[in-house]
Amino acid sequence: xxxxxxxxLLTLATLSACQSGKQQGNSLNQPINWNKTYSGTYVAxxxxxxxxxxxxxxxxxxxxxxxxxxxxxxxxxDLKNIEASIINGRTCLKFPLxxxxxxxxxxxxxxxxxxxxxxxxxxxxxxxxxxxxxxxxPVPFFISSKGYGVLVNAARYIDVSVGSAVRKDSKNPPVARxxxxxxxxxxxxxxxxxxxxxxxxGVEIILFTGKNLMEVVQRFNLYCGGGIIPPKWxxxxxxxxxxxxxxxxxxxxxxxxxENHFPLDVVGLEPGWHSKSYPCTFEWDSLRFPKPENFIxxxxxxxxxxxxxxxPYHSPxxxxxxxxxxxxxxxTVWCGTVADYTxxxxxxxxxxxxxxxxxxxxxxxxxIDEIDGFDSWLWPDGAIFPSGRDGEQMRQxxxxxxxxxxxxxxxxxNERTYGLSRAANAGSxxxxxxxxxxxxxxxxxxxxxxxxxFSGILWxxxxxxxxxxxEWVRRMQTVCFSxxxxxxxxxxxxxxxxxxxVYRACQDVAFxxxxxxxxxxxxxxxxxxEGKPPFRAMQLADGFPATGEIKDQYMVGDNILVAPFxxxxxxxxxxxxxxxxxxxxxxxxAGEGTINITAGLEKIPLFVRDGGLIPMISPIRQTSEWKxxxxxxxxxxxxxxxxxxxxxxxxxxxxxxxxxYSIQELELKAGQSSVRxxxxxxxxxxxxxWKFMTD
Ligand code: GAL
Numbered sequence: 063x064x065x066x067x068x069x070x071l072l073t074l075a076t077l078s079a080c081q082s083g084k085q086q087g088n089s090l091n092q093p094i095n096w097n098k099t100y101s102g103t104y105v106a107x108x109x110x111x112x113x114x115x116x117x118x119x120x121x122x123x124x125x126x127x128x129x130x131x132x133x134x135x136x137x138x139x140d141l142k143n144i145e146a147s148i149i150n151g152r153t154c155l156k157f158p159l160x161x162x163x164x165x166x167x168x169x170x171x172x173x174x175x176x177x178x179x180x181x182x183x184x185x186x187x188x189x190x191x192x193x194x195x196x197x198x199x200p201v202p203f204f205i206s207s208k209g210y211g212v213l214v215n216a217a218r219y220i221d222v223s224v225g226s227a228v229r230k231d232s233k234n235p236p237v238a239r240x241x242x243x244x245x246x247x248x249x250x251x252x253x254x255x256x257x258x259x260x261x262x263x264g265v266e267i268i269l270f271t272g273k274n275l276m277e278v279v280q281r282f283n284l285y286c287g288g289g290i291i292p293p294k295w296x297x298x299x300x301x302x303x304x305x306x307x308x309x310x311x312x313x314x315x316x317x318x319x320x321e322n323h324f325p326l327d328v329v330g331l332e333p334g335w336h337s338k339s340y341p342c343t344f345e346w347d348s349l350r351f352p353k354p355e356n357f358i359x360x361x362x363x364x365x366x367x368x369x370x371x372x373x374p375y376h377s378p379x380x381x382x383x384x385x386x387x388x389x390x391x392x393x394t395v396w397c398g399t400v401a402d403y404t405x406x407x408x409x410x411x412x413x414x415x416x417x418x419x420x421x422x423x424x425x426x427x428x429x430i431d432e433i434d435g436f437d438s439w440l441w442p443d444g445a446i447f448p449s450g451r452d453g454e455q456m457r458q459x460x461x462x463x464x465x466x467x468x469x470x471x472x473x474x475x476n477e478r479t480y481g482l483s484r485a486a487n488a489g490s491x492x493x494x495x496x497x498x499x500x501x502x503x504x505x506x507x508x509x510x511x512x513x514x515x516f517s518g519i520l521w522x523x524x525x526x527x528x529x530x531x532x533e534w535v536r537r538m539q540t541v542c543f544s545x546x547x548x549x550x551x552x553x554x555x556x557x558x559x560x561x562x563x564v565y566r567a568c569q570d571v572a573f574x575x576x577x578x579x580x581x582x583x584x585x586x587x588x589x590x591x592e593g594k595p596p597f598r599a600m601q602l603a604d605g606f607p608a609t610g611e612i613k614d615q616y617m618v619g620d621n622i623l624v625a626p627f628x629x630x631x632x633x634x635x636x637x638x639x640x641x642x643x644x645x646x647x648x649x650x651x652a653g654e655g656t657i658n659i660t661a662g663l664e665k666i667p668l669f670v671r672d673g674g675l676i677p678m679i680s681p682i683r684q685t686s687e688w689k690x691x692x693x694x695x696x697x698x699x700x701x702x703x704x705x706x707x708x709x710x711x712x713x714x715x716x717x718x719x720x721x722x723y724s725i726q727e728l729e730l731k732a733g734q735s736s737v738r739x740x741x742x743x744x745x746x747x748x749x750x751x752w753k754f755m756t757d
Pocket of ligand 1 (some may be wrong): 332333371431432499500550552
């Protein structure tokens with residue numbers, strides 16, 4: 063909090079400076095005073111920004127030391143070219159945009175990666191098949207290919223024109239053309255700015271620089287608290303069971319995984335564990351779950367964790383509805399009340415209930431559903447909540463509110479959780495939730511996975527029933543290379559073996575994920591320690607030029623490039639970052655630059671950079687079998703020297719935040735391999751050997 067109070071003082075200074083702003087009609091141009099708060103991090107507060115904003119809800123301190131260790135990077139634009147004015151109680155921001163400049167980010171978009179030319183209203187909502195800003199995580203953060211990024215920290219709907227607004231006084235105006243005679247006439251002439259409108263008379267703006275785009279993203283992530291490391295079980299395989307499944311149904315389901323020899327770490331319970339749902343009671347249904355504590359213990363003894371579906375609306379007459387009655391908003395959702403969790407007493411009531419009835423009997427986490435919208439059943443913008451927040455502020459932050467509420471109770475137990483949420487916003491990077499939705503376009507899902515890396519969120523491209531074995535296996539392959547490997551069978555009851563002709567391939571990719579656990583875990587450690595997203599857009603890959611629309615391939619960590627196939631594809635183009643790249647499976651040189659590939663159904667194309675080291679364990683069915691004394695093979699690709707920080711910790715508590723973890727530096731120099739234990743705690747692997755994949 064100290065850092066933020068210091069900023070507040072600086073803002074007061076800024077505010078007095080604003081009085082000298084130039085009045086034009088009913089607009090007041092605001093001088094912007096930038097204050098450098100950390101290396102490469104500049105904060106400005108034109109006008110009078112309200113204290114309630116996205117980061118105040120997310121409530122995390124910037125990770126000062128980690129930001130410092132990035133060093134500094136110059137601001138690549140003249141800050142004087144960022145302008146603010148306040149008109150009729152709204153703040154209008156203008157950022158410069160060069161001819162060749164490309165813009166990424168603006169939250170969870172599903173169709174595009176480059177955003178120049180787009181018009182958004184950033185608004186939490188269920189994505190409706192169009193990139194217009196209405197999405198599950200409309201994070202008001204953009205990144206410019208020039209090497210900087212900007213967060214507009216407001217819990218409001220924000221209008222954005224990314225290079226479409228043209229000002230009369232523009233220094234780089236478009237050429238005026240006559241459509242009658244000039245074929246080059248364009249309905250969207252060149253614009254040299256990004257404009258944003260925030261419906262508040264002042265706003266906090268945070269600008270991050272970086273030596274490359276990855277560093278911009280790292281700074282943003284670290285400023286918001288840094289990424290997360292899921293508990294180890296969270297990286298195993300997840301199966302969500304159908305609605306209204308009982309204890310007995312779930313026993314049969316898990317037995318099916320044993321019989322079919324398929325990985326399984328987490329079972330997700332969908333509507334049916336609450337005595338009532340839509341809205342929810344948060345009380346166990348006594349018919350389907352007569353003894354939930356015994357059932358959870360029984361599942362735990364089989365190494366299975368339970369994740370509980372919920373929507374945060376309280377069933378009339380239920381215990382929570384009664385206890386929370388003084389803390390709810392003016393409107394209901396499906397006749398359920400909506401608590402205001404910005405009020406500490408309300409949080410406490412909900413938290414105590416969850417701890418007593420769910421956490422203390424062993425529930426490992428939650429799926430927080432329905433908090434994004436749809437307008438037709440959610441509260442309207444004019445809703446009023448007892449804290450004085452309005453419907454819009456609550457809509458933009460309800461996902462964050464639920465995440466922070468859950469985080470506090472799991473931290474209290476010193477137990478990590480991992481779950482799902484259908485809404486997020488800036489600041490959710492340090493909360494352990496993957497975003498998902500009800501749409502089901504495989505391509506959109508991968509586009510979202512790519513974009514999530516620009517916004518400090520994780521996207522989960524879940525698998526549901528598919529129209530063909532081909533589609534099924536392609537989806538299973540990509541979900542196994544995502545933050546959460548999950549089938550969501552809530553409506554259709556599908557199982558990994560639902561398409562027998564491709565079952566072997568599904569099994570192979572699920573076991574491959576399990577073999578890659580040390581790599582995935584170390585990749586998440588980078589998210590926490592360095593702010594590097596685990597699943598990354600190509601623009602964030604080492605040495606990759608920051609241009610172009612690449613939405614169908616991505617990086618997992620530093621070394622693995624994933625080039626998925628979609629239904630109907632028989633060949634595809636893969637754009638490789640500079641240098642030689644090798645086939646993951648064979649170690650054979652795949653090529654350089656842009657290559658064309660074909661692939662059978664049995665594999666997802668994966669490539670590894672020259673000198674890429676990939677630590678792998680033997681195929682296990684559950685993360686409970688993942689031990690430090692098991693053989694760990696470091697695969698070596700290509701001939702270049704390589705270096706890799708292999709991370710490990712207890713896999714379940716927050717002790718790593720206090721230094722309880724180990725790092726083993728794997729090094730390959732001139733063909734000589736070595737392992738150096740640089741952080742000496744008890745989590746190092748003892749059976750490390752090396753496998754040279756390339757002849
Ligand atoms: C939807 C959710 C689905 C499933 C369903 C259960 O809103 O997106 O994944 O949980 O609710 O009713």
